[in-house]
Amino acid sequence: MPREHTPRVIGNRVLLTLWLAAAIGVALLPFATLSPNRLVSGQPVMLWQALPGWQLGALGLIAAGLLLAALARGLASRTACWLGLALTLPLLGLTLFALGDYAQRALAEASPAARVSQGGAFWLLLLAAALIAVDALQRLRLALLARALFALLALGLIGACLASDLLAPLSLMREFANQRDIFVAQGLRHLALVGGALLPALALGLPLGLVATRSRRWRDGLFSVLNVFQTLPSIAVFGLLIAPLAALAHAVPWLGELGVSGIGVAPAIIALVLYSLLPVVRNTYAGLAGVPATTLEAARGMGMTSRQILWRVGLPLALPVILSGLRIVTVQAIGLTVVAALIGAGGFGAFIFQGLGQYAIDLVLLGAIPTIVLAVIADFLLQLLVAASRPPGTR
Amino acid sequence: MSVAAERSGRLRRAATGNLTLALLTLLLVGLTLGMSQLEPLFRALFPDLSQPLYSRDSFLNLMLAHIGLVLVSSLISVSVGVAAGLFVTRPAGREFEPMVSSLAAIGQTFPPAAVLAIAVPLAGFGFTPTIIALSLYGLLPVIQNTIAGLGTVPASTREAARGNGMSAWQILWRVELPLAMRVIIAGVRVSVIINIGTATIGSTVGAKSLGTPLIAGLVGNNLAYVIQGALLVGLLAIVTDLAFERLERRYTFG
Numbered sequence: 226m227p228r229e230h231t232p233r234v235i236g237n238r239v240l241l242t243l244w245l246a247a248a249i250g251v252a253l254l255p256f257a258t259l260s261p262n263r264l265v266s267g268q269p270v271m272l273w274q275a276l277p278g279w280q281l282g283a284l285g286l287i288a289a290g291l292l293l294a295a296l297a298r299g300l301a302s303r304t305a306c307w308l309g310l311a312l313t314l315p316l317l318g319l320t321l322f323a324l325g326d327y328a329q330r331a332l333a334e335a336s337p338a339a340r341v342s343q344g345g346a347f348w349l350l351l352l353a354a355a356l357i358a359v360d361a362l363q364r365l366r367l368a369l370l371a372r373a374l375f376a377l378l379a380l381g382l383i384g385a386c387l388a389s390d391l392l393a394p395l396s397l398m399r400e401f402a403n404q405r406d407i408f409v410a411q412g413l414r415h416l417a418l419v420g421g422a423l424l425p426a427l428a429l430g431l432p433l434g435l436v437a438t439r440s441r442r443w444r445d446g447l448f449s450v451l452n453v454f455q456t457l458p459s460i461a462v463f464g465l466l467i468a469p470l471a472a473l474a475h476a477v478p479w480l481g482e483l484g485v486s487g488i489g490v491a492p493a494i495i496a497l498v499l500y501s502l503l504p505v506v507r508n509t510y511a512g513l514a515g516v517p518a519t520t521l522e523a524a525r526g527m528g529m530t531s532r533q534i535l536w537r538v539g540l541p542l543a544l545p546v547i548l549s550g551l552r553i554v555t556v557q558a559i560g561l562t563v564v565a566a567l568i569g570a571g572g573f574g575a576f577i578f579q580g581l582g583q584y585a586i587d588l589v590l591l592g593a594i595p596t597i598v599l600a601v602i603a604d605f606l607l608q609l610l611v612a613a614s615r616p617p618g619t620r
Numbered sequence: 621m622s623v624a625a626e627r628s629g630r631l632r633r634a635a636t637g638n639l640t641l642a643l644l645t646l647l648l649v650g651l652t653l654g655m656s657q658l659e660p661l662f663r664a665l666f667p668d669l670s671q672p673l674y675s676r677d678s679f680l681n682l683m684l685a686h687i688g689l690v691l692v693s694s695l696i697s698v699s700v701g702v703a704a705g706l707f708v709t710r711p712a713g714r715e716f717e718p719m720v721s722s723l724a725a726i727g728q729t730f731p732p733a734a735v736l737a738i739a740v741p742l743a744g745f746g747f748t749p750t751i752i753a754l755s756l757y758g759l760l761p762v763i764q765n766t767i768a769g770l771g772t773v774p775a776s777t778r779e780a781a782r783g784n785g786m787s788a789w790q791i792l793w794r795v796e797l798p799l800a801m802r803v804i805i806a807g808v809r810v811s812v813i814i815n816i817g818t819a820t821i822g823s824t825v826g827a828k829s830l831g832t833p834l835i836a837g838l839v840g841n842n843l844a845y846v847i848q849g850a851l852l853v854g855l856l857a858i859v860t861d862l863a864f865e866r867l868e869r870r871y872t873f874g
Contacts, residue, residue: 239719345742356719363718456861458817461850464834468843487843560731564821567838577737581824586741593734604729 236302239360240295240309244288247353254345257324259331262338263396263587272346275327280319287316291357303365310361310375313354318382320350325391332394340396342587355379369612376605400587404576412595415572418490418565419558422497426554430502431547434509435535444510451503459496459561463568466492493570497561501554508550512543544614552607559600563592573599634869641862648855655679655848662844672844674833683852686829689747689819693754694812701759701811702804705766706792721767724760732757732818740825750822750829757818758811765807769800802871809864816857820849830856 235241256275258267273281294309328341358379362372392398401408437444454462471487474480516539524538540547566574576592579585655673662672707713708720735757739749773796781791797804820831830853837845 238715242716356723359722360719363722452861453858456813456857457854458820458857460817460820460831460834461854461857464838464846464850465854467846471843556729560733563731563733567821567824567835574733577733578824581737581740584745589737589740593737596734597730600729600731601726604726 235295236297236305237295237309237360237364240291240357243353243356243360244291244295247349248288250349251346254349256346257327257331257344258342259335260340260342261336263340263585267340267342269344270327270331276323277326280323280326283315283319284323287312287319291316306361306364309357310365313358313361314379314382316354316357317351317379318386320347320354321383321386322391325386325394328392328394340399341394342396369609373605373609397587397590400585400591404588404591408576408591411571411573411575411592414570415559415562415574415596415599418493418497418562418570418572419555421490421494422501422558423551423555425494426498426501426505427551429498430505430550431509433502434506434513434547437506437510438513447506448503451499451506454499455503459500459564460567462496462499463492463565466495467568470495488569490570492568493562493565497558497565500561501558504550504553504557505547508546508553509543512546512550513539515546516542542616545611548607548611548614552604552611555607556600556604559596559603563596637862637866641859641866644855644859644862648852648859651852651855652679652683655852662848666844669842669844671842674836674845674848676836677828677832679833679848679852682828682830682832682849683856685827686816686819686831686853686856689750689754689822689827689829690812690815693751693758693815693819694808696751696755697758697762697811697815698808700755701762701807702766704759705763705770705804709767709770717767720763724764724767727757727760728764730757732814733821736818736821736825745826747827749825750819750827754815754818754822758815761807761810761814762804763807765803765810766800769803769807770796772803773799798871802868805864805868805871809861809868812864813857813861816853816860820853 251272255269256272257270259270260267272284276284290312291309294305294312297305297308324343324347331341332339358375362375367375386392387398393402433447437447467487470492474486520538520542521534524534529537562570562572563574563577566572566578573592573596576588577596578592580588580590580592656675656679659673662669666672704720708717732753736750736753739753739756743749743752777795777799778791781795786794819827819829820834822829823831823835830849832849833845834849834853837843837847837849
């Protein structure tokens with residue numbers, strides 16, 4: 226196509242677009258907000274008001290470097306990608322440091338009840354750093370492991386900022402310090418709910434997936450029933466489970482003594498298992514059905530029994546597809562557990578709904594941010610696992 | 621199975637599917653309009669409750685508000701999502717394709733309830749944050765499937781269309797979009813079903829929906845309210861999903 230050969234002035238239009246969007250955002254949105262106490266909404270503080278000269282200078286240098294990486298073209302394009310990638314870490318570090326530093330200085334002069342919160346420009350700079358890194362990693366076509374290393378580096382940087390006292394003066398981090406014990410307990414509860422749902426889902430779903438490969442009639446029936454559950458809104462399923470479970474606990478007292486009741490953990494786990502079954506069953510079926518007939522024929526020709534064929538040939542070859550199903554249900558279960566807080570099951574969702582009820586934005590974020598981080602990390606780890614489970618030669 | 625038998629089997633399944641859809645739609649409309657007629661039933665089921673029927677708003681109003689939330693946000697999602705998918709598959713926007721694809725993939729790992737909660741500090745309480753969260757979240761499957769659907773059009777087909785003297789616009793409208801339509805509709809289906817669920821939680825941020833009686837029941841320990849809301853929203857999701865299944869089948873070629 227002739228279009229491909231027209232000389233391009235700009236080396237990386239994606240990076241340039243991100244740069245411009247971030248610049249416009251920083252010009253329009255506050256970097257932080259300062260309020261006299263936690264009940265009053267804050268005064269916006271723009272980036273150039275919040276940062277002292279040397280930090281603005283450093284930010285300017287990073288921005289200039291990124292602009293150079295966006296405009297450079299031709300032979301140097303790989304170098305430009307490396308330059309862009311390398312600059313995202315100082316951008317991330319400087320943004321976090323600048324906010325903590327501003328909060329410290331602003332609160333030193335203000336009343337003890339004053340609060341500093343992060344503003345739109347702060348989030349936008351973090352987002353820009355993340356997207357620039359994603360773009361550079363894609364262009365460099367680095368292996369999954371190298372990408373994982375870079376993600377680890379960025380997470381380490383964020384972790385170091387959180388572990389140090391740097392961000393402690395922020396309103397959000399003060400809320401965290403107040404709620405630290407509950408936060409840890411709810412986090413563990415969240416993980417326990419997800420794990421407690423995934424184990425039964427796998428224990429039930431894997432055999433059901435096997436059944437689906439054996440009989441078409443079973444498969445059609447099973448898939449249409451499970452599909453209905455995937456369609457139903459989670460809160461409706463949680464709600465509809467309350468009455469039958471309460472009745473069950475009432476009718477069978479020892480179940481009630483075990484902790485089964487209409488609200489809380491029992492309906493949450495049951496609903497999460499029901500939601501998790503379809504992806505597990507579907508992917509187990511798809512993985513096993515995808516094993517080439519010639520491979521199975523060869524295994525049979527070698528004198529393997531059907532049990533041996535399943536364990537030594539079918540399952541190992543189907544494993545990447547089955548693990549992809551596990552990836553889907555893990556991420557889904559982390560998200561659905563948020564909603565389970567509405568029926569008293571606990572987890573990070575408890576902070577979200579408590580915060581929404583009290584109009585306490587910090588509390589909402591204290592629940593929402595860890596859930597999102599948890600889901601993204603789980604997704605990435607399982608992606609690594611799926612890649613590692615592919616038989617050699619097909620990776 | 622012979623081709624004829626396969627075909628008659630498919631037709632029979634489609635016919636029973638149509639019947640199921642019609643019956644469930646009838647049930648949905650009937651329950652929405654006639655829930656108050658069931659008050660004696662709820663009174664018998666929950667004798668301890670002084671108020672066994674949600675009466676702060678009519679179920680018709682709640683249903684219309686819920687459908688309104690989903691409709692407005694889905695219209696935004698579909699128009700922006702298809703436009704973005706088209707842009708990144710044209711020569712001018714191809715450079716943005718990897719970035720947009722990975723954004724759509726990463727974004728879908730975010731829990732919808734968390735996205736809804738994050739919209740509150742940005743837009744306050746009520747209708748607006750719910751619409752923002754629903755449209756943003758619903759955008760992702762639409763973009764993903766638009767890119768995937770257009771990707772399934774064989775290069776040889778496009779080449780043949782060009783050989784016939786069709787312009788780039790004609791190829792898009794008459795060849796690419798019709799061939800990609802089934803996959804795009806599948807993306808819209810995912811997006812709408814997720815939004816019906818998230819709109820239910822929207823009542824926790826102050827948007828009126830079928831979640832309003834449900835959440836009120838959970839907070840006030842009124843199981844009858846919970847069941848009334850859950851039944852209607854569950855039926856709405858199932859009916860919508862079945863309707864989309866019909867629509868998808870219409871665009872299956874061959």
